[in-house]
Amino acid sequence: MSSxxxxxxxxxxxxxxxxxxxxxxxxxxxxxxCVITQGDNVVGEGFHYRAGQPHAEVHALRMAGAxxxxxxxxxTLEPCSHYGxxxxxxxxxxxxxxxKVICAMQDPNPQVSGRGIAMLREAGxxxxxxxxxxxxxxxxxxxxxxxxxxxxxxxxxxxxxxDGQTALANGHSQWIxxxxxxxxxxxxxxxxxxxxxxxxxxxNDNASLAVRWSELPAHIQSDYSQHELRQPVRVILDRQHQxxxxxxxxxxxxxxxxxxxxxxxxxxxxxxxxxxxxxQTLATLxxxxxxxxxxxxxxxxxxxxxxxxxxxxxxxxxxxxxxMGSDGRGLFGALGLTEMGQVLELNINDCRMIGPDxxxxxTLKQ
Amino acid sequence: MSSxxxxxxxxxxxxxxxxxxxxxxxxxxxxxxCVITQGDNVVGEGFHYRAGQPHAEVHALRMAGAxxxxxxxxxTLEPCSHYGxxxxxxxxxxxxxxxKVICAMQDPNPQVSGRGIAMLREAGxxxxxxxxxxxxxxxxxxxxxxxxxxxxxxxxxxxxxxDGQTALANGHSQWIxxxxxxxxxxxxxxxxxxxxxxxxxxxNDNASLAVRWSELPAHIQSDYSQHELRQPVRVILDRQHQxxxxxxxxxxxxxxxxxxxxxxxxxxxxxxxxxxxxxQTLATLxxxxxxxxxxxxxxxxxxxxxxxxxxxxxxxxxxxxxxMGSDGRGLFGALGLTEMGQVLELNINDCRMIGPDxxxxxTLKQ
Numbered sequence: 083m084s085s086x087x088x089x090x091x092x093x094x095x096x097x098x099x100x101x102x103x104x105x106x107x108x109x110x111x112x113x114x115x116c117v118i119t120q121g122d123n124v125v126g127e128g129f130h131y132r133a134g135q136p137h138a139e140v141h142a143l144r145m146a147g148a149x150x151x152x153x154x155x156x157x158t159l160e161p162c163s164h165y166g167x168x169x170x171x172x173x174x175x176x177x178x179x180x181x182k183v184i185c186a187m188q189d190p191n192p193q194v195s196g197r198g199i200a201m202l203r204e205a206g207x208x209x210x211x212x213x214x215x216x217x218x219x220x221x222x223x224x225x226x227x228x229x230x231x232x233x234x235x236x237x238x239x240x241x242x243x244x245d246g247q248t249a250l251a252n253g254h255s256q257w258i259x260x261x262x263x264x265x266x267x268x269x270x271x272x273x274x275x276x277x278x279x280x281x282x283x284x285x286n287d288n289a290s291l292a293v294r295w296s297e298l299p300a301h302i303q304s305d306y307s308q309h310e311l312r313q314p315v316r317v318i319l320d321r322q323h324q325x326x327x328x329x330x331x332x333x334x335x336x337x338x339x340x341x342x343x344x345x346x347x348x349x350x351x352x353x354x355x356x357x358x359x360x361x362q363t364l365a366t367l368x369x370x371x372x373x374x375x376x377x378x379x380x381x382x383x384x385x386x387x388x389x390x391x392x393x394x395x396x397x398x399x400x401x402x403x404x405x406m407g408s409d410g411r412g413l414f415g416a417l418g419l420t421e422m423g424q425v426l427e428l429n430i431n432d433c434r435m436i437g438p439d440x441x442x443x444x445t446l447k448q
Numbered sequence: 449m450s451s452x453x454x455x456x457x458x459x460x461x462x463x464x465x466x467x468x469x470x471x472x473x474x475x476x477x478x479x480x481x482c483v484i485t486q487g488d489n490v491v492g493e494g495f496h497y498r499a500g501q502p503h504a505e506v507h508a509l510r511m512a513g514a515x516x517x518x519x520x521x522x523x524t525l526e527p528c529s530h531y532g533x534x535x536x537x538x539x540x541x542x543x544x545x546x547x548k549v550i551c552a553m554q555d556p557n558p559q560v561s562g563r564g565i566a567m568l569r570e571a572g573x574x575x576x577x578x579x580x581x582x583x584x585x586x587x588x589x590x591x592x593x594x595x596x597x598x599x600x601x602x603x604x605x606x607x608x609x610x611d612g613q614t615a616l617a618n619g620h621s622q623w624i625x626x627x628x629x630x631x632x633x634x635x636x637x638x639x640x641x642x643x644x645x646x647x648x649x650x651x652n653d654n655a656s657l658a659v660r661w662s663e664l665p666a667h668i669q670s671d672y673s674q675h676e677l678r679q680p681v682r683v684i685l686d687r688q689h690q691x692x693x694x695x696x697x698x699x700x701x702x703x704x705x706x707x708x709x710x711x712x713x714x715x716x717x718x719x720x721x722x723x724x725x726x727x728q729t730l731a732t733l734x735x736x737x738x739x740x741x742x743x744x745x746x747x748x749x750x751x752x753x754x755x756x757x758x759x760x761x762x763x764x765x766x767x768x769x770x771x772m773g774s775d776g777r778g779l780f781g782a783l784g785l786t787e788m789g790q791v792l793e794l795n796i797n798d799c800r801m802i803g804p805d806x807x808x809x810x811t812l813k814q
Contacts, residue, residue: 244765244794244808245779246612254788382774389771399610401767403794403810405755407783408748412774413611419773422620428610428769433799433806440799440808442610444769 093156100129107132109275110372112225116142117156125149139171150178160189163197172201182208186218190226224374234368234376241400247410262437274377281320292334382415399442459522466495475641476738478591482508483522491515505537516544526555529563538567548574552584556592590740600734600742607766613776628803640743642681647690658700765808
């Protein structure tokens with residue numbers, strides 16, 4: 083790895099911060115930020131805002147204008163080398179006459195990784211890679227996973243009382259978590275390319291699974307205005323074709339993708355247990371629907387199955403400081419375990435208060 | 449409140465730190481620290497180490513010797529004014545010739561509160577009260593509660609998987625929490641005046657409920673040597689006289705107090721539900737056994753009853769990052785709730801990782 087200066091770190095950190103601004107809108111594209119400097123001055127900056135619109139480098143080069151000549155460009159992802167809906171950014175940087183490009187990370191797509199860098203180097207540009215790489219990775223977990231594995235990054239949302247109950251015995255559950263936690267869920271939904279649930283959950287709760295701008299946390303509203311709102315696709319496991327058009331689900335304009343064996347937008351086989359094949363479902367979402375990041379809100383059965391099949395990348399668990407008693411409905415169904423060695427083990431990676439509730443971020447061990 | 453200097457704050461903070469050194473040994477006395485200064489120099493310091501041994505002020509005055517003349521004394525609790533096992537500290541400070549005394553808080557015993565201060569003032573000493581008062585309060589929650597209400601400070605320990613299970617359906621539970629969490633429990637036990645449990649728990653687990661010095665966290669071992677070890681009293685609800693002398697409980701030398709209707713060390717009435725009256729039990733422990741601080745380790749029934757009767761001051765909840773399934777044994781029994789409004793609500797006051805586990809400190813709302 084090259085040695086970077088303190089100034090380089092500051093500039094890349096700024097580019098990462100810019101990239102983050104696109105996190106509600108760039109799907110299925112990655113979040114990318116770019117900063118262009120002349121000496122100690124920033125002369126251009128930009129971020130990718132929405133798929134089909136200019137890439138971060140284009141915005142930054144436009145702002146820099148003639149000052150891009152001999153400048154240094156900081157980009158959070160390797161500049162693209164291919165003609166897509168926009169011309170390749172590597173070419174744009176070459177034409178603008180920048181003399182140095184620092185990338186946080188290579189393109190995660192193994193088929194194009196390194197090509198943008200090679201194109202820049204062939205044009206005589208000094209290229210360094212790897213500055214704040216793990217931060218750049220964290221910005222595009224979904225995009226990177228899809229490019230590298232053909233599967234989406236899957237976040238499973240769970241919410242329960244401190245004693246692990248998701249509802250009273252009679253099904254009452256409004257509200258276990260606080261308004262602040264529910265706002266937090268809206269922010270996660272807004273970042274996802276798709277929300278996965280089941281027809282059972284959708285029908286029982288008449289859930290829209292939509293992002294409601296008015297319920298986003300205020301600090302996000304100030305960054306992301308109501309007219310920019312992008313709704314994630316709703317993906318509903320509907321083996322028994324229970325969805326019908328009068329559901330609130332269909333009152334939001336974003337697509338609904340039904341998953342079933344046949345006569346559905348996503349057709350998948352049944353697994354040996356007679357359930358819709360979840361691995362095939364996720365692969366189809368990533369490879370055919372370009373879903374980077376899947377947010378799962380569902381009942382205990384789907385949660386359990388996803389965990390057992392090791393299809394969950396991250397659990398987002400809200401625990402409300404309430405005690406509901408063990409005669410309520412548990413977070414997972416009965417697991418039938420008889421030895422402590424069979425217990426599912428997690429690692430807790432983050433723990434914080436969201437209003438009065440706890441939010442844990444965890445991953446499955448191994 | 450008087451105005452205190454930065455130096456005063458530093459000195460009182462130091463006195464509080466000293467006082468804390470006694471937290472495993474002073475029971476039933478309070479933790480107290482004292483610092484004596486001449487100008488900018490500390491000339492004496494000390495803390496109360498064990499009931500029956502000298503108070504903090506005595507140690508600090510001995511160290512200061514003649515330098516106590518005209519000095520300032522910082523004491524975390526109002527100096528005592530009565531002849532007990534040791535002569536009154538207020539008198540000691542007067543005789544040593546200190547010219548100023550700063551106390552963090554008054555004596556919490558309403559019958560003597562203010563007398564030590566009055567004694568000092570009558571002798572012409574300048575007295576100020578209230579410096580770092582809430583920190584001083586936090587040091588002696590049990591002592592203060594007992595003095596003010598005649599009841600002990602009650603901490604209820606709970607431990608479960610993330611989905612609220614304390615054991616598998618067949619009772620297997622070793623180990624849900626990590627060695628680090630179990631060390632943490634040892635530290636809480638070591639600070640308590642007594643541990644409360646039930647004969648059911650003691651007999652089923654053959655639990656000693658003892659403090660094992662070798663299992664204390666290393667940072668505590670270094671402060672608190674093995675020969676200093678004080679065992680808390682074990683208080684066992686034993687309505688049906690199930691305890692017997694071959695239990696491991698009786699292999700630790702600290703007393704065991706059985707609680708029953710009759711023929712027991714603590715005799716209490718039954719409540720209308722036919723259970724041993726818990727409120728009377730706690731009052732007896734505070735008023736007859738001088739128990740400041742009670743640490744409760746028991747099963748779901750006692751936990752539930754203590755909470756329902758609002759006898760718990762603080763819940764210490766360990767959540768292990770494990771999923772055991774809803775067919776295990778829950779943290780509390782069935783509560784039979786039918787409306788969300790009936791749910792027991794807590795406030796989470798602290799949340800931190802203890803090794804891989806979470807530890808929450810919570811209080812019952814209201």
